[in-house]
Amino acid sequence: MEETVDAPVVIDPPWAARFTWTIENFSKVTAKKLYSDVFFIGGYNWRLLVFPKGNTTDHLSVYLDVADSISLPHGWETYAQFSVSVVNRTHSESTIRKDSQHRFNALESDWGFTTFMPLSDLYDPSEGYLLNDTFIAEADVVVKKILYN
Numbered sequence: 001m002e003e004t005v006d007a008p009v010v011i012d013p014p015w016a017a018r019f020t021w022t023i024e025n026f027s028k029v030t031a032k033k034l035y036s037d038v039f040f041i042g043g044y045n046w047r048l049l050v051f052p053k054g055n056t057t058d059h060l061s062v063y064l065d066v067a068d069s070i071s072l073p074h075g076w077e078t079y080a081q082f083s084v085s086v087v088n089r090t091h092s093e094s095t096i097r098k099d100s101q102h103r104f105n106a107l108e109s110d111w112g113f114t115t116f117m118p119l120s121d122l123y124d125p126s127e128g129y130l131l132n133d134t135f136i137a138e139a140d141v142v143v144k145k146i147l148y149n
Contacts, residue, residue, distance in 0.1 A: 078144075
């Protein structure tokens, strides 16, 4: 008897968009974590999650999150390729961008970078990441539909 395993097949065309998040007075933020406004791509509500003082690390932590994951139907999942950037407005060539991909589901509804960039660089005024104490992050998200054979 031959066994088969259902393998995911990614169907194009994907849904793609860019989301920009601006946080003023960033160095004065006291919350452990911040969520962006929600943006809609590919049938899902997404948001960025930032730990301004790091997620148990000395680095800025940034994640992509499915905003309404607890209210989605049992067994939901979606696949996304994404990049997150922290914009350097003084030296645009120093903008930091990191890329990832993930199959989001109820057990892993956020994914990203615990050590995105050193906090020492982020908060150093000469580096240009917090010009006028304003933080700007961008997320480029491509959501692809998954079908199973």
